[in-house]
Amino acid sequence: MSRRKTMGDEPVMEKAKDFSGAMKKLAAYFGEFKIQIVFVVLFAIGSTVFGIVGPKILGKATTELFQGLVKKIAGEGGIDFEKIAQILTGLFILYGVSAAMTFIQGILVTGIAQKMTYRLRREMSEKIHRLPMNYFDRQPHGEVLSRITNDVDTLSQSLNQSASQIISAVATILGVLIMMLSISPLMTVVSLSVLIFSMIIVSLVVGRSQKYFAQQQTHLGVINGQIEEIYGGQVIVKAFNQEKRVLEQFEKENATLYRSAWKSQFFSGMMMPIMQFVGNLGYVAVVILGGYLAIKKTIQVGDIQSFIQYVRQFTMPIQQVAQAATMIQSTAASAERIFEFLEEEEETETASLTVGSKTEPEREGEGAVTFEHVSFGYVEGQEIIHDFSVKIRPGQKVAIVGPTGAGKTTMVKLLMRFYDVTGGRILVDGKDIREMPRQELRQRFGMVLQDTWLFRGKIEENIRYGKLNASHEEVAEAAKAAHVHRFVKTLPGGYDMELNEEANNVSQGQKQLMTIARAILADPRILILDEATSSVDTRTEVQIQKAMANLMKGRTSFVIAHRLSTIRDADLILVMKDGDIVEQGDHTQLLEQNGFYAQLYQSQFHESIA
Structure with missing residues (x-):
C-alpha cells in the first residue's frame, strides 16, 4: 500500500482497498458478541414479522369496511364496527410489540458497536507502546491520530447505523416477499421487475463511489497531519514568515479532500432520489394492475391497499440497504486503515520478565557498559x-563529544534499545541488552534530553513521573537538588500549579529544570544527559552541574555535550567523528594529544573569547 507524505509532497493515492479482507477482519472482532448478535437477529426478525403482518390485517379491516358500505348501499345490512374494532385492536398490539422489539434491538446494536470501538481504541493505544521508534520517524503524527479518532469514530457510527438496518432490511425483504406472493404472484412479479432495475442502478452507483470514500479517509488523515504539524510549529512558521506558504499547502490539500468528499457524498446522495423515483413507478404499476384484478374479482379491494403497503415496505429496506452500502464502503475504508495500523511490525522482544522477579534491578555491582564492534544504520x-x-566501568562519568551528525545521540538510542544494533553487541553488566526485556533494561536508566517533555498536569505530577509512588517530601528534595524548588514556590499554586498542554506557561529553562528533578527522583544506576543544560542560563548551569556531580557519584553517567567546558571533569571522553571513536581519554590527555578534540576545544575557547 502506498503512503502519503506531509506538507509539500504531492498527494499519492492509496491503491484500491481490500474490501473483503477488511470486512473479514472486522467480522472476527464480532466473535465475542455472538450471544448479543443472536438476540439482535431474533429481535430483528420478531420485529419484522409483527410489522409485516400488520398491512395484511389492515387490509382485512379495509375489506370489511368496503363490504359493509356495499351492503348498506344495497340495503342488505351495514358496517360491522365491532369486528373492525377487534381487527384494529389486534393491529395496535402487533405494532406495539414490533416497536418494543425494535427498541431492544437498537440498544443491543449500540452496545455492540460501542464495546467494539472501545476495544479497538484500547488495542490501538496499546499498540503505540509496542511500535518501534522508526515507525514514528516515518509516519506523520496527524495520520496516526486520524486513525485512532476519525477512523474509529467513522467505524462506530456506520456500525451503529448500518448493522441494524441490514438485519432488519433482509428480514423485511424476505417476509414482505412471502406476503406479497400470498396476495398476488402476478403483482409481485411486476413489483420485483421494477426493484431489480433499482438494484442494478444502486450497484453501479456503489461501485463508482467506493474509491471516493477510500480517498476521502486518506486525505482526511493527511490534512490532520498538516494541521497538527502547523499547530505544533506555529512559532517557527511565524518567525520565518511562512504563513502564506503554509496556507497555500493547506488549501491544496483541503481542495483535494473537498473533491474526494464531494464525489463520495454526491454519489451517496444520488441513491435516495433514484430509489424514490423507481419506487413511485412501482406504485403506479401496482395500482393499475391491482385495480384490474379487483374488477376481475381475483383479489379483494383491501388486498390492493395491503399490497401497496408491502411494496412500500419492500422498497424501504432496499433503500436502507443502498444507504447502508455507502456506510459499509466508509466502514471498510476505516477498518482497513485501523487494521493496517494494528498489524504494523512491533518491537521484537528477545527476552521476558521472570515471574516473581524484582521490579527494580539490583543495585550492587551494576553500571558496567561495553560496546563491542557496534555498527548501525x-x-x-x-x-x-x-x-x-x-x-x-561502573561509576564512570563518560562524555561523548563530536560535531553534529557524528552519532552521539544515536549511541544513546542504541543503549536504551530504542533501536537494535545491526552489528556487534552492547553489554550492560556483562549481559547483551537484546537478551534483556526492554522494561527491565530501561529501569536502570534515567534520561534528561535537550527536548523537554512535560504533560498537562500539576508540576508535582510531572516531577513524580520519575517515581510514581514518591511522597511530596521526596519530590521537594529532588526539586531542591535540581535547583527548581525555589522558583516553583514563587509560582501561583506552587507544586499544584497546572501546566498547560504545551507547558508554555513556564520558561524553557524552568521546564528543563523540572525534567532534571524528575531524573533525580528516579535515582537510576545509569544516567544519560543529552545536552541537559543547554536551555538554562550560565548561573543556573553552574548550580545544576554541582547538583549533577553529587547525583552522578557512584553511578555510570553518559553526558552528551557540545560545550566542552562542561565536561572537563569527565573520567572518560569519547570523541566521535563520522560514526567512529577517533580519540578517547580524559580532558588533559586529549589536549596533550593536540588532535581533533583539541581543535574542537580551542575553537570553542576562541569563540567564547571573541
Missing part, C-alpha cells in the same frame, strides 16, 4: 556507526 545499507567499541 537507520536505513539498510547506510551505516552511520562503524565498528564502535569501548568499555565503561
Whole structure:
C-alpha cells in the first residue's frame, strides 16, 4: 500500500482497498458478541414479522369496511364496527410489540458497536507502546491520530447505523416477499421487475463511489497531519514568515479532500432520489394492475391497499440497504486503515520478565557498559556507526563529544534499545541488552534530553513521573537538588500549579529544570544527559552541574555535550567523528594529544573569547 507524505509532497493515492479482507477482519472482532448478535437477529426478525403482518390485517379491516358500505348501499345490512374494532385492536398490539422489539434491538446494536470501538481504541493505544521508534520517524503524527479518532469514530457510527438496518432490511425483504406472493404472484412479479432495475442502478452507483470514500479517509488523515504539524510549529512558521506558504499547502490539500468528499457524498446522495423515483413507478404499476384484478374479482379491494403497503415496505429496506452500502464502503475504508495500523511490525522482544522477579534491578555491582564492534544504520545499507567499541566501568562519568551528525545521540538510542544494533553487541553488566526485556533494561536508566517533555498536569505530577509512588517530601528534595524548588514556590499554586498542554506557561529553562528533578527522583544506576543544560542560563548551569556531580557519584553517567567546558571533569571522553571513536581519554590527555578534540576545544575557547 502506498503512503502519503506531509506538507509539500504531492498527494499519492492509496491503491484500491481490500474490501473483503477488511470486512473479514472486522467480522472476527464480532466473535465475542455472538450471544448479543443472536438476540439482535431474533429481535430483528420478531420485529419484522409483527410489522409485516400488520398491512395484511389492515387490509382485512379495509375489506370489511368496503363490504359493509356495499351492503348498506344495497340495503342488505351495514358496517360491522365491532369486528373492525377487534381487527384494529389486534393491529395496535402487533405494532406495539414490533416497536418494543425494535427498541431492544437498537440498544443491543449500540452496545455492540460501542464495546467494539472501545476495544479497538484500547488495542490501538496499546499498540503505540509496542511500535518501534522508526515507525514514528516515518509516519506523520496527524495520520496516526486520524486513525485512532476519525477512523474509529467513522467505524462506530456506520456500525451503529448500518448493522441494524441490514438485519432488519433482509428480514423485511424476505417476509414482505412471502406476503406479497400470498396476495398476488402476478403483482409481485411486476413489483420485483421494477426493484431489480433499482438494484442494478444502486450497484453501479456503489461501485463508482467506493474509491471516493477510500480517498476521502486518506486525505482526511493527511490534512490532520498538516494541521497538527502547523499547530505544533506555529512559532517557527511565524518567525520565518511562512504563513502564506503554509496556507497555500493547506488549501491544496483541503481542495483535494473537498473533491474526494464531494464525489463520495454526491454519489451517496444520488441513491435516495433514484430509489424514490423507481419506487413511485412501482406504485403506479401496482395500482393499475391491482385495480384490474379487483374488477376481475381475483383479489379483494383491501388486498390492493395491503399490497401497496408491502411494496412500500419492500422498497424501504432496499433503500436502507443502498444507504447502508455507502456506510459499509466508509466502514471498510476505516477498518482497513485501523487494521493496517494494528498489524504494523512491533518491537521484537528477545527476552521476558521472570515471574516473581524484582521490579527494580539490583543495585550492587551494576553500571558496567561495553560496546563491542557496534555498527548501525537507520536505513539498510547506510551505516552511520562503524565498528564502535569501548568499555565503561561502573561509576564512570563518560562524555561523548563530536560535531553534529557524528552519532552521539544515536549511541544513546542504541543503549536504551530504542533501536537494535545491526552489528556487534552492547553489554550492560556483562549481559547483551537484546537478551534483556526492554522494561527491565530501561529501569536502570534515567534520561534528561535537550527536548523537554512535560504533560498537562500539576508540576508535582510531572516531577513524580520519575517515581510514581514518591511522597511530596521526596519530590521537594529532588526539586531542591535540581535547583527548581525555589522558583516553583514563587509560582501561583506552587507544586499544584497546572501546566498547560504545551507547558508554555513556564520558561524553557524552568521546564528543563523540572525534567532534571524528575531524573533525580528516579535515582537510576545509569544516567544519560543529552545536552541537559543547554536551555538554562550560565548561573543556573553552574548550580545544576554541582547538583549533577553529587547525583552522578557512584553511578555510570553518559553526558552528551557540545560545550566542552562542561565536561572537563569527565573520567572518560569519547570523541566521535563520522560514526567512529577517533580519540578517547580524559580532558588533559586529549589536549596533550593536540588532535581533533583539541581543535574542537580551542575553537570553542576562541569563540567564547571573541
